[in-house]
Every structure is written in C-alpha cells, then in structure tokens.
Amino acid sequence: MKKELLMGTALVSTLGAASVAQAVEATMSGNHQTGLEFDSPTGGTDTRAQINDNNFTVSLSETTDGGMTISSSFMLMNENGASGDTDAGFTLEFTDGSKLDVLNAGNASGSHDISVPASAGSEGVTVTTTNKAPTGLDFATASTVYGVEYHTADDFMADGLKMSFSFSSDDGSNNGATYTRDGHYAIGGTYVTDLGDSAVTIGAGFSQSEGGKTGTAANSDEGGMHIGLSAVTGDLTVAVGYADGDDIVSQATTESLNTEVDGEVVKVGVKYVSGDLTFNVGATSGEGQDSHTLGTAGTTEDSYEKTSASVSYAVASGVTAYLGYTDVDSSDEGVNDTTDGSAWYIGANMSF
16 A cells, blocks of 8 residues: 555656646736726716726746747636637747737737827726717727737837738628628837937837628728827826727617728827826827718718826835826717716726
C-alpha cells in the first residue's frame, strides 16, 4: 500500500510538472464600479438609479521557440447578463514588434482614433432611438468577424509612425431582413512627435465597407475618415478630433429605426492632473441625415450636442472616486428631443 501511495504521488507530481510546463501564461484583470446616477430629462420626471460596471478578463499568452508570442483573451459575464467578449480571436506578435490579429480582428481605422477627454463618470443621457447623429470618431468603422488586422512595429517608415491595415470578408450567407456587412478594408496610422515641451500625437484613418439588406445596397457604402490631435504638456492634455462618413444602422423591417446615416462629428476635450486629482472637460457635436429606406439618402438633420465634466480622486492604489456631470441637447428630424437633459454621477471604481 505504501509503494502504491508513493507511485501515485510521483505520478501526480510528474503530471503536474508537465502540465505547468506546457500551459500558457494566464493573467487576470478587471474592475468593480458602482455609484448613483441622478437624471433630469428635458420632458420627464427626475430619476435616480444605482449604476454598476463589473468586468473580469482573462488574458492568455505563450511564446514559441522562434520568439513569436501568441495571445488571446476572454471576459466572464454575470449569470443574468449577456455581455462579455466571448469571441476574441488570436494575436500573433512577431520579433520585430509587429502584430497580426486573426478573427474578430477589428478595423484598422478605428484602432487609431484619438482619445478625447470627457467626463470619467458613468452618467449617461438617453436620447430618442431614432436620433442617429454620430457621437464617436469611430462611428463609420464597422467590420465583420471574418478578418485580419496587421499592426506595424513602431517607427514604421518614419520615426514615431505606427500603422495598421485590416480586411474582412462576409460569412457567405445571403442578405436577409437585417442589414449585413459583406466585408471591409481600412487603413489607420498614429504619429507621435515632440513640439517644444509638448508631446504631440496625430491619429487618422480611412475605412470602407459594403453590404446590403434583402438584396438592396445602401445609397452610400458604410465608411469614412477621421483625424485627431492630442498634445500633452506636463500634467495638461488637450485633444481634438473630427470624423465624417456614412453609417449603416443594422435593423430588421421596422422603418422607424432608420438605416442609412450621412454624418459628421467634432470632439474637443481637456484633462488636467494635480496630484491625486484629475479634472476632465469635454464637448461633442454630431450631425447626421438619416433615411427611412435603404438605398435612399436622408434629407432631414438629427443633431447631438454634449458637454461633460468630472473630478476623480485616487483614494488608494486601484481605488478611484468619481464625480461627473453631463448635459445633452439633441434633435430628431429637426424637432427638439424631449428625452435629452442632464445627469450627475457619484461613485467609485476598484480595479485589479
């Protein structure tokens, strides 16, 4: 019996050692954020609600004998929720610093949009669902999951330049009652340089997609361009961005949801860090003409004007408290929106 126990212990130890040696490296990260939001809609009753944001990500990576790193990740989700990144592909990072994303790779244009400061709080102001004015610089960068994206190494062709190229194809199915993207191609780049005491970053991109619904193509294929600039001088960050293009809203047969949007958006923002305090101020202005029939250009304008500000305080390592405010003024088909308004948020975030 004693010999059997010794043999069993040795076998388990050997298998355990082999398992550790062959397993990929796994790291975990995430956050738990909770707080209170106070909403004041233009044409409704003031409300308040608890806002939660919980994320748990597992990142996997391994390096081959040749020096190439293979990595992927996935997110865990709440039992009663449907959120979470469960369809991530693989990233191959080569010895020269370049990378290739395979499956669900993304859009190279959207990978290089400039981050423009705005409120860091979790307050949100809801506008009517038929208002399709764009609000982000990457609003026209859709792609399918059947694609690849290549990222060059730093200093590509010039010091401070990094670029990406992406392509995706369709899934082979026929276009049905919901708009389906057949594929895309895109290019994007980020250039970093010093201008006096400031570190300047310029980001730009171009994307083009094709698709259709029940055999009908859009009046203008989805796609467009964006460009932005960010300057960091000491503790002060100033950024501005602009995007213009056509967005196709995926929908079934309900005409009120609209399908085709010709829009543009401008974003400006400022961030200042003073010790444990961070101050953010941002503004967004978006306009879009949306149509109710795919293949027909829109003529009446939707608009979205947003201003926001926040103060965040680093309470301890990994713990941050937030106070944020957002105000939105919007119109749908040229008519003022009664669901816009303002919102306050106070809460805290714990990250690991």
